[in-house]
Amino acid sequence: MLFQISKYIQFLLKSTNEHGVHSPFVYNLVTKCFYNQTDYEAYKNIYTYKKQLLENKTKIAVTDLGVGSLVTKENQRFVSEIAKNAGTTNKRAKLLYKLTSYFNFENILELGTSLGIATHAMRLGNPKSKITTIEGCPNISAFTKANFENHYLENINLITGNFNDVIKNLPPKTYDLIFFDGNHQKDATLNYFESLLQTAHNDSVFIFDDIYWSEGMTEAWETIKQHPKVTVTIDTFFWGFVFFRKEQVKEHFAIRI
Secondary structure, rough: OOHHHHHHHHHHHOEEOOOOOOOOHHHHHHHHHHHOOOOOOOOHHHHHHHHHHHHOOOOOEEEOOOOOOOOOOOOOOEEHHHHHHHHOOOHHHHHHHHHHHHEEEEEEEEEOOOHHEEEEEEEHHHHHHHHHEEEEHHHHHHHHHHHHOOOOOOOOEEOOOOHHHHHHHHOOOOOEEEEEEOOOHHHHHHHHHHHHHHHEEEEEEEEEEEEOOOHHHHHHHHHHHHHOOEEEEEEEEOEEEEOOOOOOOEEEEOOOO
8 A cells, every 4th residue: 555655646746637748649638538527428327337236235256366355355245345345436437438439449358347347338438349358257257247138238248267368269359449457466467468469459559457556567567668569658547558559659648637
């Protein structure tokens, strides 16, 4: 926790808003997407989906394949507890909705489905998108798959398994968005990044969750920023955005959202 507090103070000192951005691409993203204050009708669905999970008293035996929860180490957890402690916040779910709509992502890969809060938001952002999402815990996966069906969410392929194993067996294709939201460990994160680089095209976006989760995750983020195929990164503290646009000069931004 002290590490995260220290890093947040550093982030506040170095970060800026749209006025400190000179790249037209990043400026438009910040002003038209990040800072878009429109109260979309879809937000009601986002709130409702999360609220139902927060009220759900189903108990699930959880198998943690990554670093697990910072809040509890109990393997028997209520759905409401998972939604409260590990689920995507409404603020971030709304941002995922705006991002998916802004970029019109069609092919999406998510590492770490959990209860599907982020998946649901991305589906709302572009109902025509095809989403592949991977969950390591069989019981959470089964619960979330049934929940998707109850909410009539289509074109979502939920795969249960270890990320490394599933990634190796994914059919050859490119992804417009990859959301890395599971197994917050340095070596694992770098391995997923390297393995999935081949699926990126010029306009792909990689989003890494919790880049200041630990010293290891921050080291992984700094390594990713320096990769020769990466041109632009945006640090929002809770997420790290990676772009591969060859027409962009390599540049790193820290943006307050």
